[in-house]
Amino acid sequence: NVIIELKGVERHYVQGSRKLTILNGVDFSLKRGEMVALVAPSGAGKSTLLHTAGLLERPDAGDVILSGRACGRLSDDERTAIRRNDIGFVYQFHHLLPEFSALENIMMPQLVKGLPKAEASARAAQLLDYMQIGKRGHHRPSELSGGEQQRVAIARAVANAPLVLMADEPTGNLDPVTAGYVFDALSALVKQSGLAALIATHNHELAARMDRRVTLSDGKVIPF
Ligand code: ADP
Ligand code: ADP
Numbered sequence: 001n002v003i004i005e006l007k008g009v010e011r012h013y014v015q016g017s018r019k020l021t022i023l024n025g026v027d028f029s030l031k032r033g034e035m036v037a038l039v040a041p042s043g044a045g046k047s048t049l050l051h052t053a054g055l056l057e058r059p060d061a062g063d064v065i066l067s068g069r070a071c072g073r074l075s076d077d078e079r080t081a082i083r084r085n086d087i088g089f090v091y092q093f094h095h096l097l098p099e100f101s102a103l104e105n106i107m108m109p110q111l112v113k114g115l116p117k118a119e120a121s122a123r124a125a126q127l128l129d130y131m132q133i134g135k136r137g138h139h140r141p142s143e144l145s146g147g148e149q150q151r152v153a154i155a156r157a158v159a160n161a162p163l164v165l166m167a168d169e170p171t172g173n174l175d176p177v178t179a180g181y182v183f184d185a186l187s188a189l190v191k192q193s194g195l196a197a198l199i200a201t202h203n204h205e206l207a208a209r210m211d212r213r214v215t216l217s218d219g220k221v222i223p224f
Contacts (some may be wrong), residue, residue: 001197001219002029002030002031003031003066003067003163003164003195004029004030004031004039004053004164004196005028005030005064005069006026006028006029006052006053006059006064006065006221007027007064008025008027008061008063009023009025009028009050009053009059009061009062009063009064009125010023010061010219010223011057012060012132013066016121021119022045022219023049023052023059023220024218024219024220026150026219026220027220027221028214028221029187030164030197031196032194032196033190033191033195033197034196034211035190035196035199036052036100036196036197036199036210036211036213036214037121037199037201037210037213037214038198038200038215038216039201039203039214039215039224040200040217040224041213043114044215044216045054045219046200046216049093049198050089050168050214052064053166054056054087054089054166055087056083058072059072063203065091066082066087067163076151084109084113085113085160085162086162087162087163087166088157088159088160088164088165088195089156089157089166090150090166090167090170091153091167091169092168092169092170092173093173094141094152094153094168096141096149096155096156098141098142101137101138102137102138102144103120103121103124103137104124105124105156106123106127107121107159108156108159109156109159110123110159110160114116120159121128121223123224124127124137126179127158127159128152129152130155130188130189131151131185136148145178146173146174146178147178147181149170151182154167154182154185154189158189161193162195163196164195164196164197164198165196165197165199165222166198168196169200169202170182170186170201171183171203171206172202176205179203180205180206183206183209193205
């Protein structure tokens with residue numbers, strides 16, 4: 001039931017003459033349908049962990065195993081293909097394309113993957129419904145509220161039915177009440193689709209509602 005596993009993952013940055021160790025032997029896995037909160041102070045390495053697990057960055061040691069496949073030594077092209085199909089990303093700020101509607105933004109990853117327009121559009125409409133903004137599909141991002149924008153960003157992240165969702169403060173820019181509602185929608189989507197989600201958050205109330213909580217300490221992932 002394990003979907004993604006990090007084994008002995010290390011990440012180091014060189015800053016001038018200093019070597020910064022951010023991840024120092026991370027052993028961590030996510031199961032199908034599991035929602036895990038990543039709670040750690042700024043600078044602890046949350047983004048580095050999400051990007052390494054999400055195949056945007058390569059580990060300096062150890063490996064990331066997705067669906068049984070070791071990804072550390074694959075080519076950039078292979079890693080990009082896996083990322084497009086199997087991994088979704090959500091950030092604190094939505095990064096939606098401003099000149100396209102909500103529906104078109106959600107269609108985009110599917111069109112990049114080569115799906116027919118009608119299929120992409122139907123899937124996007126269904127996701128808008130799941131996220132409870134079915135009537136907002138034809139609005140551009142600037143015409144949507146902050147909570148609605150994040151719902152669209154979440155829908156876009158899962159448009160290609162990824163195995164894993166990496167979310168970096170997905171509700172960090174929202175007021176607490178809106179954050180709760182957006183989290184409810186995200187949570188329902190994760191449970192319904194069976195994907196595994198790692199969600200970095202400073203919101204302890206939301207963290208408490210996830211399946212488990214982890215933190216980063218001395219470059220390792222430990223229970224929180
Ligand atoms: P968090 O998301 O928990 O705030 P990050 O993963 O963004 O933490 O960063 C962890 C540490 O690594 C920080 O000290 C940051 O300055 C450093 N860092 C992140 N990316 C780089 C980089 N590309 N080059 C050098 N240092 C980096
Ligand atoms: P393309 O530019 O053709 O989309 P990429 O390799 O940039 O190819 O993207 C593959 C996937 O990885 C996409 O789903 C994209 O959203 C995601 N991605 C790429 N770069 C980043 C990044 N810096 N932060 C978050 N997600 C990214």
